[in-house]
Amino acid sequence: MALPKYTETHYRIWHYIYLAICSFVFFFLIAPLFVIFPLSFNAEEFLSFSEGMKRLDPDAFSLRWYNDMIYGTKNPWGLAAKNSFFIAIFATLGSVLLGTVAALGLSSRHMPYKGIIMATLISPMIVPLIISGVAIFFFMAKVGLAATHTGIILAHIVLGTPFVVITVTATLSGFDHSVTRAAASLGSNPVNTFMKITLPLILPGVISGGLFAFVTSFDEVVVVLFLAGLDNTTIPIQMWTGLREQLSPTILAVATCLIILSTLILVTAELLRRRSERIRGINR
């Protein structure tokens, strides 16, 4: 950002201070993530940079913690990863299905009591997680679903749907309803209209809501801590126990994998957002 030539000196100084502050904040935001990266390749069992690493000695680096993550004896990560993906995928499907259908209803101008119903539907996002955890635990214990995959999936659907509802209603707010009327006037039934006209147009919103729901479920630890038994352990739970007991470099290897996963999700979400903006732009 170049300053105009006539800028006075003290504003010029102020401008550079401002840029310095911004650089510091960006560094503060992103640097912690990059510490994990090199340390996960540490050949030793310490969580700080060894002398060898500082000299960039190749012997100081190794893949032993990745090896331990995948093949380590009695290691929980395999089961945890399987459970995490299983739970997150089903929770996402459930959230997307329920959330999209509800968003269609909520976007209709005929919807009665819109305000209060919307508030109820997005309340799981607003209420502190610890309270949601307690409440959902009481319910699951009562119906006998505590310590089951089903129970955790249902809990994550509760936590994930608000994101789907919000993103899909946002997409629908720029939706031109005359296209569905046009389809109807051409003899299409509502289901066909939805599948062929509405869904393709709102798909970016649906997918980005689904991504939110997936990440919510995949990262979620508070509610799972209450609900999970030994068989339902997930990656966040294993990380939580690992971080509480002893920080082993294996956790850093897992963390690195998770950062790569989140980078992929970020790229997908960004591409979708741009696509959705483009589609909405055309409609306007």
Add this chain to the structure above:
Amino acid sequence: MSSETQKILTTDGIPLEESLKKAEKKNKIKAFLLVAPLLLFILITYVFPIGDMLFRSVDDRMVTNMLPKTFKAMEKWDGKEMPPEEVFEAFYLDYKILVKEKRHGKLSTQMNYEKNGFKSILKKLARKQKKFKEGNYKEQIMAVHKRWANVEYWRAIKRRAPEYTYSKYLKGIDMYKNEDGKIVQVPEDRRVHKILWLRTLEVALFVTIFCFLMGYPIAHLLATLPMKYSNLLMICVLLPFWTSLLVRTASWMILLQQQGVINDFFVLTGLVSDDNRPEMMYNKTGTYVAMTQILLPFMVLPLYSVMKTISPSLMRAGKSLGGTPFIAFWKVYFPLTIPGIGAGCLLVFILAIGYYITPALVGGASGTLISNQIAFHMKSTLDWSFASAMGLMLLTGVLVVYWIYNKLVGIDNIKLG
């Protein structure tokens, strides 16, 4: 206007007004049916369980049902001196059934919440009562342990007679109902919850302020830079946003620990000596630093989305009308960003006030918050009704914040990225 002859009819002969109403009703039902599955699901698995929490937090029928005869006999006792023989007899009969059904353990846990020292004397009574002779139970029970001859303990039992109680809420703010039925504070050295509430509020407030101070400049930069640079810098905000909370907490644990990267750096630059490394984790500093970084994206995103809509020509106009850049910023730009500030601060504050994972990992004893206490009672002491009461108090606080926000800024201004 409404005279019979002027009514417009549809082709079916039905008045148009009626026909439209019918169509409207049909549309309403259609829209509602679409929302119904999710609404029902959320109501059953989420809203009602929160109602259940409310019920649990005041429900005290367990004790009431365990000692039915005792409480009946106690109705006539004024609670001033030792209860009469009938109370002792009723208590003996109730307790005998409980021991027989092996439910007396629950009673002793419950009574110990009420008054310390109940557990041991109830245990002793459970053993001794098998050899009790008929008649004169007062003396026999009092002979089991000297505390049974202390009227305080009998008053404690009487206090548990009602089916519903708000004692858990009192406990949550370090108050209790004393022997005279007055609500008083617990002794100074046992006021743990008050400290926790205040600390939670303090941490949430300061984290919100830090996030605002750090988030505002970068949101401004992101909104004013040309697209190709800002998209690149946006990654710095979005990557942490999408990264697992535990990963980010782990990285802070590596950075902040005594042998960690930041301390190594301090020693290397000679800021501190090697044997005098500052403690930056397991205290409030750790909680502040980690929570600020973790919640910062929630401040930046709403601010950015508001700032993006402010035309740069407004600042130029302000300057051309004679304002210095500072005045132009303060009088023109800043007021326009208030909805964004409101949304960001609300989001960060609400998330911070219910935070659990990060304080538990980097907070240590002096950095734990109210949520940690709730989790502790859920998982360790199993005093679920107390955990429910604390949770609902926290929820009330959150709802009050929402209400204030709605009054000041309007809830509709919230945007998700």
